[in-house]
């Protein structure tokens with residue numbers, strides 16, 4: 257509750273105090289050192305902005321870098337990160353206990369519904385801690401991170417602003433694939449890692465076994481492990497002391513030139529683009545002019561503050577602090593994640609940015625009703641304002657009309673995007689089979705990246721001289737009894753085993769190189785189902801490998817449906833063609849004419865099905881009579897149908913497209 261106490265100081269007395277200090281120190285400003293330069297700089301900052309409101313009166317001078325800890329919570333999905341974050345926010349009085357909205361930092365509707373974290377959120381907390389028997393104020397920045405593989409990009413950028421991480425592990429489930437991935441992300445970023453064994457209230461909890469796993473896999477000392485239950489509150493009192501004592505304060509030069517790392521951005525209806533930043537060196541004040549290293553653009557700082565956990569104005573951000581900045585940016589596209597922001601007209605060395613997000617999955621998005629294109633366009637524009645990790649280009653399909661080709665970080669990311677489009681913007685969409693970015697080389701030596709199978713000419717096989725597909729390095733952790741089925745699944749999916757060992761007597765650890773195409777569709781579900789839900793899986797993108805790829809066309813009555821084309825490995829083309837054709841047969845209704853469904857590679861048909869026409873009984877009025885008359889009527893009917901076949905267009909229900917997504 258330190259913040260409330262401090263907020264109760266009137267702005268007047270604070271300014272007066274700062275002004276005094278500023279005057280006393282002004283003459284000796286050339287000899288600034290330690291935290292006193294902070295006070296002086298801050299005094300100048302506040303004095304130059306006399307119209308700040310009471311909320312801005314948080315006394316940041318109490319928080320030089322040595323009183324700041326920036327940390328993240330990382331874990332496998334569902335091990336309790338967001339719940340633990342909630343408890344810490346409650347413990348520090350940042351939010352009220354039992355505020356009726358669990359997982360406070362999970363703000364998106366999809367996050368609450370699916371119980372997953374998609375976007376990393378930040379919250380600043382104030383905490384008094386006894387150092388040498390004196391309660392000292394600390395400012396703690398907690399950065400929540402997503403747990404799902406698709407969003408590991410968000411994890412690595414959150415870690416860039418931290419000096420330490422709580423590695424949360426479920427006391428019953430133990431180390432899982434994402435625990436391994438997240439541990440290495442934190443370890444490679446040189447962060448102090450505090451192991452937290454959570455959910456110790458569960459009847460199946462076995463903290464000693466988990467301690468052994470953490471020691472054998474990551475060399476984390478059993479005595480360093482904290483035991484907690486974010487549900488019952490047990491052991492939580494040890495978390496913040498460990499954060500303060502074990503994690504180092506942020507480095508950086510308080511009196512140096514301003515350098516800020518742009519961590520994230522989103523669009524707010526009222527304020528415009530809001531950037532989350534970490535101040536690495538120097539100080540930022542409202543009214544400053546700042547430039548972005550990547551884009552070269554200059555902006556006025558209109559508002560600045562931190563997340564407590566809602567946006568709280570402070571008018572200033574100091575070295576080591578994490579907060580938000582509002583400038584006049586019109587779109588989040590201007591805010592390049594990982595960019596360095598600095599005072600205009602100063603020369604600074606840009607901070608190392610992040611690895612750019614790589615689009616793993618592409619799919620076409622079309623309005624279910626062609627006339628809704630404008631509405632879909634508007635919805636996508638608005639949504640990508642807040643999710644700059646989606647790439648969007650316009651696309652036109654003969655079957656589905658005008659639409660968009662979107663690139664996503666993974667299948668869940670794609671699903672979440674679709675769900676948000678429907679929930680938040682009320683759009684109805686048809687999405688095409690997801691594909692991955694392939695590389696094709698043509699006989700003239702040119703290489704192209706193909707993100708849309710329709711863009712690859714059907715008879716291209718003669719001209720294509722080589723093709724490559726992206727691969728991933730997958731980590732799979734499973735109970736030992738499931739090793740056999742998992743090896744079979746991975747080899748069916750053209751995987752190559754790279755590592756196979758045991759974490760302890762019960763769990764096996766495997767590393768595979770797998771073609772990305774083989775995991776984007778249904779791999780995770782299949783893996784979960786053959787291991788009764790016990791498998792955990794994570795992947796990181798890896799190099800391209802050469803593969804014999806072909807384009808598989810779907811033809812309805814001889815006409816290729818561009819939106820249904822896929823690129824597949826030649827060994828799987830036949831089987832996949834059969835599956836697609838069978839699926840379509842089930843979901844396309846019978847029509848007044850016969851429908852022939854074919855799967856073809858170039859001119860070679862690999863699978864075929866026929867949906868017979870609904871038959872009108874032309875003989876209904878023909879009681880008894882001559883057989884030749886009946887034959888004549890039936891012949892006439894056949895002729896008519898032939899014509900309908902030629903002019904008729906097949907109605908493909910939306911469900912058919914959805915079903916195609918599930919064929920691997």
Ligand SMILES: Nc1nc2c(ncn2[C@@H]2O[C@H](COP(=O)(O)OP(=O)(O)OP(=O)(O)O)[C@@H](O)[C@H]2O)c(=O)[nH]1
Pocket residue numbers: 331332333334335336337338339340359371372373401402403404454455456457458484485486487488
């Ligand atoms: N029994 C028990 N359940 C817990 C505990 N902590 C969290 N949970 C439950 O575990 C589930 C997952 O918790 P979250 O906090 O959403 O997990 P997360 O790691 O943030 O999940 P993602 O955001 O999807 O990565 C929820 O149903 C929580 O109520 C605990 O200490 N004990």
